[in-house]
Amino acid sequence: MKEAIKVNQLSKAYNELPVVKNVSISVKKGTVFGLLGANGAGKTTTIECILGTKKFDSGTVSILGVDPQKNRKELFEKVGVQFQEANYQDRITVGELCQVTQSLYKKTAIYHNLLKEFGIFDKLKSPVSTLSGGERQRLFIILALIPEPEIVFLDELTTGLDARARRDVWKILSSLKTKGLTILLTSHFMDEVEALCDSICILKKGEIVFYGTVSEAIAQSPCEKFEDAYLWYTDEEDKEYENISNNA
Numbered sequence: 001m002k003e004a005i006k007v008n009q010l011s012k013a014y015n016e017l018p019v020v021k022n023v024s025i026s027v028k029k030g031t032v033f034g035l036l037g038a039n040g041a042g043k044t045t046t047i048e049c050i051l052g053t054k055k056f057d058s059g060t061v062s063i064l065g066v067d068p069q070k071n072r073k074e075l076f077e078k079v080g081v082q083f084q085e086a087n088y089q090d091r092i093t094v095g096e097l098c099q100v101t102q103s104l105y106k107k108t109a110i111y112h113n114l115l116k117e118f119g120i121f122d123k124l125k126s127p128v129s130t131l132s133g134g135e136r137q138r139l140f141i142i143l144a145l146i147p148e149p150e151i152v153f154l155d156e157l158t159t160g161l162d163a164r165a166r167r168d169v170w171k172i173l174s175s176l177k178t179k180g181l182t183i184l185l186t187s188h189f190m191d192e193v194e195a196l197c198d199s200i201c202i203l204k205k206g207e208i209v210f211y212g213t214v215s216e217a218i219a220q221s222p223c224e225k226f227e228d229a230y231l232w233y234t235d236e237e238d239k240e241y242e243n244i245s246n247n248a
């Protein structure tokens with residue numbers, strides 16, 4: 001199986017403070033890769049460096065065999081990105097925003113179908129600014145999928161979605177994966193990671209503390225459940241105990 005994303009020894013500092021340290025990852029085509037870690041662990045910075053939207057200090061990155069900083073145009077049609085905050089006109093409607101996005105690409109998905117699949121077709125004529133947080137989140141996933149990308153980057157995939165919507169998103173992504181889509185996602189929900197990810201990497205203060213599959217993460221920890229193992233790797237559990245005892 002070929003590699004869709006290859007990152008080698010990536011490092012990045014802000015004002016000389018390192019936030020991504022020698023991160024190496026490899027994502028095979030048609031698989032789902034989860035980049036995990038606590039708030040501030042360096043996930044978004046890593047994604048921005050991979051996409052070439054942020055300069056990094058050292059290391060190499062290739063997406064579909066090319067350097068994203070040098071071949072931005074070539075990758076534009078093949079890579080979808082879910083933005084947390086998108087810039088759009090105040091009064092623009094859902095349908096108009098989808099249309100504008102569609103006009104940027106040569107080959108596109110039928111956005112009416114995506115809006116239906118994601119359960120927000122009834123919002124077609126609503127201004128984006130009136131959508132609820134979860135509806136907007138779904139719209140941003142749709143915008144990332146409009147170019148029918150080969151790879152999609154989804155940062156905080158289902159943050160703000162209710163339980164039903166989360167399950168629906170998982171189902172849609174799983175079916176896109178079977179059609180060959182490669183997905184790199186970040187998530188704070190370990191049930192989601194278990195349901196979707198073929199492999200994962202856990203970052204702690206910018207460093208990889210675990211790399212492998214969910215089952216390997218459990219096996220290499222003293223825990224039985226993945227969420228406990230994740231907390232064990234990131235030491236969040238210790239902090240939680242500290243807080244509980246401090247509050248006692």
Ligand SMILES: Nc1ncnc2c1ncn2[C@@H]1O[C@H](COP(=O)(O)OP(=O)(O)OP(=O)(O)O)[C@@H](O)[C@H]1O
Nearest residue numbers: 014015019037038039040041042043044045046156
């Ligand atoms: N532009 C910036 N200038 C300075 N420091 C920054 C900048 N952007 C991010 N940081 C810092 O870099 C670290 C990593 O941030 P990043 O956003 O990559 O983390 P994250 O893992 O995506 O977190 P979260 O789960 O909260 O989204 C944090 O300590 C953050 O405060």
